[in-house]
Amino acid sequence: MSALPRPAHGPGSRYTARAATTRPRPARDGDVAALARRLTGRDLWLARMLHEHRVLTTHQIARLAYTSARSAQRRLRTLHEHAVLDSFRPLTASGSAPEHYTLGPVGAALLAAHAGLDPTALGWRPTTTGRIAYSPSLGHDLGVNELLTHLAARTHTASGSGLALWLSERSAARRWGDIIRPDAYAHWRDGDPLLPFFLEYDTGSQPPARVEAKLTGYAAFIAATGSRPALLLHTRTASRDQTLRRRLAAAARELDLQVATSSADFTTTDPWGPWWAPLEPTAHRTTLTGLAAHWPHLSPAAGLEPTDADTPLTLPVPPLPPDLGSGS
Template structure:
């Protein structure tokens, strides 16, 4: 079977044709009422997270919500057996991919009931997992989620830091899609600083000119809303990072944008460290906290407050579960 388009580096880079090989489980109609006595607050949080971010691997879920891989695997298997979650494991050229989890039929029904809406409002369909498994953007989506789950989970080892807000591409598009379409929007904070930022996760599939054209939209957003988040660009390789900086830095300075970039060659597992280079002459790589201190006039994006048009399904989902507690 021919390989589908994929990033040359990072999450998703080794995937060939996607295989939506959902593990066997008993065939039965989801009994949402019966699940009420089985599910924990962490399970409900995970249902909302998978609705928001579409797909998370076992390792990403463990990073956010469990103290060990084994306890995560046990619980995820149980949730899969009850159809709260679906899963697939993509084919790889070498080795094996981790299990990839999506929202299952019972999870969609549970989400709808918990939100007081019809199941159709969740957007879930029987083909939901298959569409994700065979999507040509799977590697890109996993890369975004991998970067931001590392940032969110950093609070477990550095309690003064955190990711209090993380909006997916879909949520960002719902709010600002008439001007910009970032891959994510998030807030990174420590005890003294807040870094609100849009994320562009660059896999190298777009031309430099097309990436440069996006800066005009971010400048228009800043002008239209009188708010100024940073723009962080994560690239696949250091050479791509150099090429982007050379092409985009003059436009970023002319438009007055606060832009910084890094690559997977540096920031794969510790994206909060000193891997980020501002698009400014002679700028040195610095941490996310350093970027916030370097740009003291950054402000969160407009349009984050709930409106009458919001439903429980469109409100932001906390990046971390209510509490880790005992492993169920």
């Protein structure tokens, strides 16, 4: 792809498409059919994940799908060389950021072919990586994906724990956007207990009143569907967590919502742990599994069943790949 201009000011000034413009790209359109025969199930899963979740870092991909960072980097370089993936690297004040991967042109063509769709149906464009890299919501999107990749990867170290389902903001909007627009929807399972939850990832950019206003939508969703997932609100700081707890407590109680809060000040690497406090006056912080026990009457969100309007690319992507055992 051609070099992406970097604005002198604003969010886009912090990012560069260096990786996408300097690495060799030997693949051509005529190579797509031959390349498809060389891709693993994990490669195709990764292409679907990037179509679903837009951007994942090297660390997040390795966490989900590889046994070591080195094997992840080796395979990601190969997929990038063949344009299955595209990438960019944010500029930082010190040190270096990990590579940020997006869906590449060949990856988009492969997904479309597998789904029997025209490539334009995916919404992929040659400018997609640039739009993601320069988006003011990039930090928010990466924060959501960081939290949920840790939860999904928990399965690797604790059998029976992890995410059974993970829908992106876009997939959630497709299903429930006329009522609510959560940042993600997921099912946390730890043995038998199941915690279905909507996630609101709060970066502190919205006034508390606007966050409070979202609760009305979640109450309307429960009233309209009869289903009752929890609402998890994750903030960047403990002080923001306390501010929102004071602001939201009365509304959550009046609307009969099951809301719990946490923040990055508590943890960023084990979000399943005892960092979540139900929005109740005497509640103590507990684990996600503890929340499921605390709220035994939760139920998964309505509208998850496939419909005639679904295509293979609008159905949920498994949070983990099919062939993690492979080292390539």
